[in-house]
Amino acid sequence: MKKEIKVSVRNLVEFVLRSGDLDTSFMGSSRAVEGTRAHTKIQNSYGDEYNKEVTLKQSFQYEDFNITVEGRADGIFKENEKTVIDEIKTTTTALDSIDEDYNEMHWAQGKCYAYIYGKLNHLDDLDVNLTYYHLDTEEMKKFRRSFFIEELESFFYFLIDRYLKWIRLTLDWTNTRDDSIRKLNFPYDVYRKGQRELAVATYNTILDEKNLFVQAPTGIGKTISTLFPSIKSLGEGIGYKIFYLTAKTITRQVALDSIENMKSKGLRIKTIVLTAKEKICLNDEVNCDPNCCSYAKGHYDRVNEAIMEILENKDIITRELVEYYAKMYNVCPFELSLDLCIFADCIICDYNYVFDPMVSLKRFFQEEREDFIFLVDEAHNLVDRARDMYSIEIYKKPFLEYKKYFKESERGLSKAFGKINSFMLGTKKWYNDENYFVRKEGIDEIILLIERLMKKLEPWLLENKEDEKYKEILDVYFSLVGFVKIWDIYDEKFITYGEKVDEDIKLKLFCLDPSHLLSETLKKGRSAVFFSATLTPLEYFKEILGGAEEDYTMKIPSPFDEKNLSLSIAEHISTRYKDRGNSYLDIAKYIETVAEGKKGNYFVFFPSYVYMEKVYEIFKERNENINTIIQSSSMEESEKEDFLKEFQDDNKTRVAFAVLGGIFSEGIDLTGDKLIGAIIVGVGLPQICLERNIIRNYFDEKNKLGYEYAYMYPGMNKVLQAAGRVIRTEKDKGVVLLIDDRFTTYKYKKLFPKEWMIYKKARNLENLKRRIEEFWE
Structure with a gap:
């Protein structure tokens, strides 16, 4: 069976013949509108014989392909019995510096339209008229060339041959990839509890063209359980391309590790990690003016060769690899990575490349729907990120x-x-x-x-x-x-x-509510799977992340032995803002009690820096023998790494003070004895502010859940994330102490995961001390 190939004249010409400089310097958003007006003005300057915006389409068999080339000619008219194809280009370049050979691609588009029109109308020869219109001076410059149909046909098939080189590469790769996927088994000997259920649910969601919202605990392997069935769907022709979307660099690495793991089991899949332009730029400052950047100068003369080299030799394309080839071929690394995305089967990137209207990948999401699969990791982060994107x-x-x-x-x-x-x-x-x-x-x-x-x-x-x-x-x-x-x-x-x-x-x-805008983006793909350890309550996240009524939800219980976690609640301490001044000493004593239970590393999370610093000073003064570290309000990446290096399994006691919802309360992995306890002060409520109150008022009007949507659910999410740092694997054991009288109220207990229902009340210090001693014994 012959393969179906569809391509526009513009894409055919631009991809095969692109050359010259990359220049993303300012052009002005109104230029496109001015260009459209200029086209109309030139078209209207001709007489009734002039046919404008003529749609042309040519379908033909060539080698192993059924090929359709289509596009729209700016104009077609007759002059002295000769058919003329008009190609109009607007410019801000001085017309004096534009000659007949100014840009090969401009002639190429006209020649393709001329060939298709000539073939359809059995013409022996045609003229191509190339018109340059200066947007500022409104002056025009025209060039005319005559072509026999045989010349046009030869040129047309020259383009097709060069384009098919890439198509063959893609098709050969697809066969290689699909063959490896068919042979691929789940990369671990046994499924962890909950993994098989998540994998099956993901596959069925893709099959049914729905979306899935999953709360699954840390440690079951959510990444591999969503990636594996998504890759299987590619091999069966159900899915077309996977976007693995994350909020943080660290979670991108987890996805990449999972792909590497499957690669070691025989998987062949083109995967690229997309890095922001500001981070991957090889210059000290981002400036894509070819006069300032050697990588932009002549970029298009070299980039196709770089792409071909990478695709023929590499399956997994990391930031380091893109930078290496960008230097080798002297091309822009960011633009190179964008081009590689076209050929990639799996793109690992930040949320904004799919959802943000300012920076989304237009080459994928401006056209009609494709069978994209969106895997949204740590999906609880997308709510506020989406609000930011659309504000x-x-x-x-x-x-x-x-x-x-x-x-x-x-x-x-x-x-x-x-x-x-x-x-x-x-x-x-x-x-x-x-x-x-x-x-x-x-x-x-x-x-x-x-x-x-x-x-x-x-x-x-x-x-x-x-x-x-x-x-x-x-x-x-x-x-x-x-x-x-x-x-x-x-x-x-x-x-x-x-x-x-x-x-x-x-x-x-x-x-206030990003649900509609997110849902419109989801319609650009086939299916999306939103997953997190803290998607609580599920119906709230399903609604606000753009899910439809018919979409699926799933809650996977923790696979770990409940006996591995000691959860206590100090319910007699209020951490409300008005009561904080009276709580500093009590909290310090509770931290001491937890830390005395066993030598090891502990995190204490606070709702604010001020609160944290007050308790820290008291704790440090009372416990000079305990190693203490504290998070600062603005930490560089190196400082964050140094902070985490303190967590050593060396039979010493350390207490780290950090802020709830900050860089250390989620997305970090301290397994085994590197972290054996967490104390969480307060219910994590976002700071009362104008925006939160506006959100509250909006949802009060909509569903009477304003306080929950604006404050309670986001706050509890922070608490669950922070507590989730303690038990990461089936071998981990640890203690969690929640300090706040609100935790034992009905509304908060409703948000507890099932494994938290074993909690005990810490009525006083002696009571807590006894319980912790029993746990560690």
Whole structure:
């Protein structure tokens, strides 16, 4: 059976013939609109004989393929009995520097349209007319070439042959991959408890084209249990490409380790780890101007060769490997990695490459739905991340600054900046007594002012790249682009608010409920599996992460022996803000009691830095013999690594003080005796603030669960994550002490995992000491 291949004229030409520099420097968002208007203007300048936007399609058999090439010619007309294919290109390059051979790809598109049209209409020869239109001067320059149909056919099949080289590579690889997948067994001799159930549920979800929301405890192997069935579905032609999505770099490594494990069992699968441009750039500063970056200069002359080299020799493509080949071929590593994604079977990347409207991979998600499989790791993190992705804020201060900056040189620009500055000052009339306002509807006036400023700013940005303030002004421009983009998706799930921040004024389009926008993205793929150890309560996460009523949920109990965990609750201590001053000494004593039970390493998690530091000082003063370390508010990656290196299995007692919901309360693995206990102070409630209260009010109106959605569920999630640091494997044993009187109330106990129902109340220090001694004995 012949393989079906569909390709557009534009993609065919651009992929085969691309050459020259990579240049992602500023072009202006209105240029596309201006280009469309220019096309229409040129098309309308011809007479009635001119047919514009002509759709052309050619299907044919070639070697082992049924190939369809399609596209849309800008125009077709007759002149002196000769058929002319018109190809229009808009430019900001001076027309004097454009000659007939300016860009081979421009002629190539016209020649492809000419061949398809000539073949369909049995023509012996045609002309191709190449028109360049300057967007700023509105001047035109035209070139005309005549071609016999045999010349056009020869050129067309030259492109097809070169394109098929890549298609054959892909098809040969698919056969190799699928053969290895058919032979692949689950990479471990036995399934852990819950693993088989999760693997089967994942496979069936993909088969049924649904989404699955899974709460599964730490240690059962969620990553392999979702990846393995997803890979199986690729081999059976059910799935097309896997996106393994994470919130943190550390979880990306777990996914990569799982792929490596299956590779050692014979799996062949192209996997790439996608790294942000800012991190993978080989220069000191990200600047994709080919005059400043040797990797951008001539990038397209070399990149296809680099891609072919990697695909022929490597299955697993890490950041280090991309950097190595980028240096070898002198190409941009980020753009190289984006191109490699097209050929990858599994892409391991951050959430934002799929869900964020600003940075999502347009090459995959702008076209029609594909059989993508989304595996969303640590899915509890996606709620707030999604709110951030779909929200945008601007501050008044830059508008005042650039009003003054342009006052002498660019009066029009200065005025446009000034109008937004004045508008934001004027929002004070909406303030309440607490210096903020909240509006359900958006503010049309600010959008109009922003669009006017953008239009005036674009020509300046194009012509003043050497200006000392250029980068800062460009940042302001992109924040305005983001504001307009979010405005375009603004609906009843958003709110607009403004507030006084120090000496500045903030205006924000705030996404309260990201469920609809997430669900729209999920429709671009076949299936999604959301999994976490703390997806509690499941129905809340299913709703807010964009699940449909018919989607599946699953809760897997802990496979570990309940006797391995000692869970106590000090219910007579209040950690509410008003009571904290009276609790410092009591908490210090409870930490001592836990740490005296057995030599080893302990974490203590607090709801704030201030609270943590107060207790830390008391504890340290009372326990000079105990090694203590404390998290600082801003830690570099190296400092974080040094902090974790303190956790040694050396029969000494250490107590680490950290913040709940911070970098040490989730995503770290301290197995065995590297961590034998955790004390959690408070129920983890997010700090009371304007945004949380806005969320609360919104969900109170929607479902009467405002407090739960805004505060209680996110807080309990932090508690569950922190407690989850203690028992990581079936061999781990440890103690967890929860300190807060709210933990034993009905609403909180409802959120306890099943294995927590063994908890005991620590009524006093003696009671706790006795229980811990019995546990360790």
